[in-house]
Amino acid sequence: MxxxxxxxxxxxxxxxxxxxxxxxxxxxxxxxxxxxxxxxxxxxxxxxxxxxxxxxxxxxxxxxxxxxxxxxxxxxxxxxxxxxxxxxxxxxxxxxxxxxxxxxxxxxxxxxxxxxxxxxxxxxxxxxxxxxAPLTKCGGGKGVCRRSMDDGQEPLSKCSRCKTSVYCGAPHQQAGWKEHKPLCFAPAF
Ligand SMILES: [Zn+2]
Ligand SMILES: [Zn+2]
CATH class of the missing domain: 1.25.40 (Serine Threonine Protein Phosphatase 5, Tetratricopeptide repeat)
Structure with missing residues (x-):
């Protein structure tokens, strides 16, 4: 080609x-x-x-x-x-x-x-x-969850493996997993 x-x-x-x-x-x-x-x-x-x-x-x-x-x-x-x-x-x-x-x-x-x-x-x-963006807004329930890092509530927790996605809690981490899975890996760098 x-x-x-x-x-x-x-x-x-x-x-x-x-x-x-x-x-x-x-x-x-x-x-x-x-x-x-x-x-x-x-x-x-x-x-x-x-x-x-x-x-x-x-x-x-x-x-x-x-x-x-x-x-x-x-x-x-x-x-x-x-x-x-x-x-x-x-x-x-x-x-x-x-x-x-x-x-x-x-x-x-x-x-x-x-x-x-x-x-x-x-x-x-x-x-x-x-x-x-993925580090400041809950990555679960796209378009549903409005939690962000600076809303004054409890801090969002990071995905423990890749640390490039954050969640308001376990339910939304589970809800966002299908979308996050292809991007989630522990980087070697
Ligand atoms: Zn959430
Ligand atoms: Zn991850």
Whole structure:
């Protein structure tokens, strides 16, 4: 497939993982080192022919993922040649998909690469809310339980295994288990 080298299965999986608290913890370990540099090289190597074979959604997902990597890792260790070529590609996509979600994600990437504090602050705030959500609101009975960490009542208790989900009590932990189970494991980092 034409898009194999840009959005392959491992990259799609990692992109999904960026939306979990585990990812933020993983990104601070040596094992995650260099991911932003690797993705920069991949984007730098996208040709017009390869780009033409990509769906709009795939480009948006690439941009979203790349922005997350840049936020977590910065761009200090990235090869300057790769960075210049990647910026050129991001600008092409931004122009090509003007007025769509692609343009938005490209602006995030370019903002991160240019140390645009306004753009970065906006993204970091969003990421923080996303990562903290499971740690501040009862994860049982979605849409039913309104207990949160700062309502002044008894503190919510954390899932003892993963510590990335909180509950008001055993009944809601049980109610939320089916949804939480696929995300629950004791991380090695
Ligand atoms: Zn609850
Ligand atoms: Zn858990």
């Amino acid at each position: 034409a898009n194999d080298n840009l959005l392959n299965i491992p990259m799609l999986l990692i992109n999904s993982a960026t939306y979990t608290p585990y990812f933020a913890r993983f990104m601070s370990t040596p094992a995650a080192g260099g991911l932003a540099a690797i993705e920069t090289k991949r984007i730098a190597q996208v040709t017009d022919a390869l780009s033409a074979g990509l769906e709009q959604d795939q480009i948006a997902e690439t941009g979203q993922f790349y922005a997350m990597l840049l936020i977590f890792q910065g761009h200090d260790g990235i090869d300057e040649g790769d960075k210049a070529a990647a910026v050129a590609r991001l600008l092409k996509w931004k122009e090509q998909y003007n007025g769509t979600f692609v343009e938005e994600t490209m602006e995030r990437c370019l903002g991160a690469l240019n140390n645009d504090r306004g753009e970065m602050g906006y993204i970091i705030k969003g990421v923080k809310v996303m990562l903290e």
